[in-house]
Amino acid sequence: MCKIIAIANQKGGQSKSTTAVNLAVGLARNGKRVAVVDADPQGSCTASLGYKEPDELEITLATILGHIIDEEEFDPRAGILHHEEGVDLIPANIELSGLEVAMINIISREHLMQEYLDMIKEDYDYIIIDCSPSLGMMTINALVAATSVLIPVQAQFLPVKGLQMLLHTITMVQRRLNKSLKVEGILLSMVDMRSNYTKDIFATVKETYADTLGIFETYIPMSVKASEISAEGISIYAHCPNSKVAKAYEALTQEVLAK
Template sequence: MEDKCKVIAIANQKGGVGKTTTAVNLGVALANTGKRVLCIDCDPQSSLSRSCQISDDPDSLDVTLSELMEYEMTGEDKDYLLINNAIKQFESIDLIPSNISLSGTETALFNCMSRESVLKRTIEPLRKNYDIILIDCMPSLGMMTINALVAADSVIIPCEPSFLSVKGLDLLLHSIAKIKRQINPTLQIDGVLMTMVDSRTINAREITSALRDAVGHNINVFNIEIPRSVRATECPNMGESIFVHDPGGRVAMAYEELAKEVISLERKAQTKLRPHGIR
């Protein structure tokens, strides 16, 4: 059966730009359209797991992404019961949590054969069960983020309209280009997503405009912008997505529009891959 699952890495080496917020809310928005969605917490800080309140203490979880990757690294047969035990539910999406043990897994990767593709091999059996897999990357360009970019079909880059956030894009784009050239030739950038945007400020408008001028001719910069919102920052404390916490708000509407755009990009990609003569 044809694999129609799309894996999207949500990446930016700068912290605090809305990666986890985007992973949660884009995931729920996609699930609300009928897509089967899995989110993977690829950060030892467990930001995604904590935001979804999968556990009071993620470090106490018996099975997380770390255990699944270690299974792959040791060459043992996949234990599907282990995989099922790792998957948790949050609202309308599935989620594989992480905890601090992922730091040890990242260190172990340096002594592993084909270390850049361990995550890709780990999630391969899961692709048949989902339409979209979202990987919430850690705020670095370390081995775990490289694994996420190798496993992914495309990347969404959340970016806050601030000088430091925009300047950091160069390094990330260089890393994506290098991975595309050397390891994952089909990797695409879905787009740069402006997050925490206060359109009332001149600074936000100028930085966003400058970013579009600088990279917009080569890289998609989503027209959809995620507005700055106190309600959105409250969601992790409540263990809720924006669609439960503030369903009629501007942030929920923005993520709904982003989900439509992601689905549109997915359809365009599938059309390009379809052999000539098949409709």
């Protein structure tokens, strides 16, 4: 069965796209068939996989969901891009923002992405959804379509404090729209263990959420290398395979596979 993991946090700058790319490539490196769905109108994940002008792409997630809304026949595999590191990509661009507004008046609007992924999931072992930094309709769609949600959180006070709003949304989706949705765990990112402040945040998160949501044993260290890969259009494994970040994402991949 295909496992669909939504990478979600309503705050920006939490390494969602970086995590989506490197987790996807990490899974592919372990022999899994993997697709990445860019569900962010900013197209961050699309750009991170080397497509620097997402607005010029003819077929994107917005195009596909538009076909479903209009009940048009279409090839669900058309427009899927193939990255050199072994993952497929369903890209996104700014058109997704307009579509999200149009979805307000659509019946069963929360299930559009689920309907699309049902068409292609037999081709994959894992589908990773990179959510937008909001709790809008596109993120709700991702949570409805997903089997689990992975929550990257920057190891600072405000991002951690903002977790409550996201967890409320996840609980609402579990109660009303996707009873089988699980929380994969909280992933602490941009961690600098040389700082006592960071260590205190780390301890607070573990104390608060370890028993209820689960915390990944792996954390992603603060590194310039991680920010460079977005400009390169490749994963950390191709950019700097021996770095601490590459080893951290490989450890994260093994934790996900173990689940």
